[in-house]
Amino acid sequence: MITVVGTGTGTGTGVEAGAFGPGAPSWQGVRLAVGARRHLEAADPPPGVRRLVLGPLAPALDAVERQLSEDGGPVVVLASGDPGFFGIVRSLAERFGPEALDIRPTAPSVAVAFARAGLPWDDAAVVSAHGRDPRTAVNVCRAHPKTAVLTGPGAGPAELGAALAATGLPRTLVVASALGTADERVERLSPAEAATRAWPGEVSVVLCLDTSRALAPAPLALAGPRRPPAGWALPEDAFAHRDSMITKYEVRALALARLGPRPGDLVWDVGAGSGSVAVECARLGAAAVAVERTADGAERCxxxxxxxxxxxxxxxxxxPGVLAGLPEPDAVFVGGGGRELEAIVAACALRARRTVVVTLAALDRVPAVRAALGAAGLAADGVLLQSSRLAPLPGDVVRLAAGNPVFVLWGTRPGTEGASS
Known part of the structure; x- marks a missing residue:
């Protein structure tokens, strides 16, 4: 049997010096204790219990398997908070099966951090940056008004703060350090302030908040951030735009399908105009950047x-010059034309991790756009989209009103089709 004990959040249910806390099993018969150095020191297993400081996970799992196979003696694994929440329980269950585990959780660090901030967390997005690409955490913080980030090396308050400060979005960071210990500290500060600080290694979690929207407007039935909308490709009159200069909803529907925006993604909308594509990507949970050359267009976005x-x-x-200062996108939409179209597509295609979608009306520019996508290693494809809408006629009848044909071209990086975020 493997007993997995959560500790470190100060709730009184985890390990204490020399023994387990209330409701947890004793050390009797235990032969091996696995955990971070601080957890082992706090638990202080008695003589006769071998201690294994948790580093790389695979060797630790091998050691647990050897212990179980040698004498069948029970093993204790110590972990922070709730080990079933972004914790070691997943790896243990995959290796040894759920029936081999006796899990004794304590409060998750995320729950404790929100409690210290005086906020509920049933409407929060929770993302782990521990051992994962930190850009996913940054993008979730950009897109959602209430996010908790489980930190990790290279993805602590300073790195999150630096990335978020550059966006200009209204965000406050609540940095919770050493939760549940005598050294516990909870600080509120701006992303720019967090970026300039040297932070201790015991930062537990960072809350990223738009304080004006830190509470859901109504009680939830389903936990987590706001659900994506039931539909997309909104009608043109859902957006302020100038002289019908907006991506039509039929075109936008196909563009969104090829962009595939989702939580954790970053999408550029280059030549945004009204920003309709960027707004729809954001409604679907992605972080979005609208790039617009005119001041009135930027304000419209x-x-x-x-x-x-x-x-x-x-x-x-x-x-393409302004794109150099932007963080790497997962997907890019390029709308409109202009003499710089080929250079813009080329710059976007080199930076995009997954796909680039281009809409244009001029047949003459199609070969150059396809060539630019291909030169960056993307597999190019496309369609000519031509649609007719129902339009009213006198006598309560309708006709078909044809719209201008539009080329929708896209390039996909090989191996990224359907890849998870």
């Missing part, structure tokens, strides 16, 4: 984002 209740970073500048 901000207004549309506010009207739809999403966070959108708006960059006023001319592509």
């Amino acid at each position: 901000r207004a549309n984002a506010a009207a739809h209740g999403v966070d959108l970073q708006t960059v006023h500048g001319t592509a």
Whole structure:
């Protein structure tokens, strides 16, 4: 039997010096204790119990298996908080089976951090940056007004703060260090302030909040952040736009299908105009950046984002030059034309991790766009999209009103089709 004991959040149910806390088993018969050095020191297993400091996971699992196979003596694994929440329980269950585990959790560090902040967390997005690509955590923080980040090396308050400060989005960081210990500290500060600090290794969790939206407007029936909308490809009149200069909803529907925006992603909308594509990507949970060369267009993008209740970073500048300062995107939408179209597509195709989608009306530019996608190693494809909408006629009848044909081209990086975030 493997007993997995959560500790370290100060709830009185974890390990204490020399013994387990209330409700947990004793050390009797235990031959091996596995955990981080601080957990083993706090638990202080008695003589006769071999201690294994947890480092790389695979050797630790091998040691547990050897112990169980040699004499069948019970093993204790010590972990922080609730070890079933982004913790070691998953690896143990995969290796030894759920029936071999006796799990004794304590409060998750995320729950304790929100308690210290005086906030509920049933409407929060929770993301782990421990041993994972930190860009996913950053993108979730950009897209959601209430996020908890489980930190890790290279993905602590300083790194999160530096990435978020550059977005201009309204965010406050609540940094919870050494939760449940005598050294516990909870601090509120701006991303820019967090970026300049040297942080201790015992930071437990960072809450990233838009304080004006830190509470859900109504009680939830399903935990987690706001669900994506039931539909997309909103009608043009759902957005402020100038002289019908907006990606039509039929085109936007196909573009969104090829972009595949999802939580944890970052999407660029280059030549955003009204920002309709960026706003729809944000409504689907992705972080989005609208790049627009005109000042009134950039302001229109901000207004549309506010009207739809999403966070959108708006960059006023001319592509492709302005793109160099932006973080790496998962997907890019390029709308409109212009003499710089080929250079813009080439720059985007080199940076995109997954896909680039381009819409254009001019047949003459199709070969150059396809060539730019292919030169960056993307598999190019596309369609000519031509649709007719129902339009009313006198006598309560309708006709078909044809829209202008639009080329929708896309390039996909091989091996990324259907890849998870």
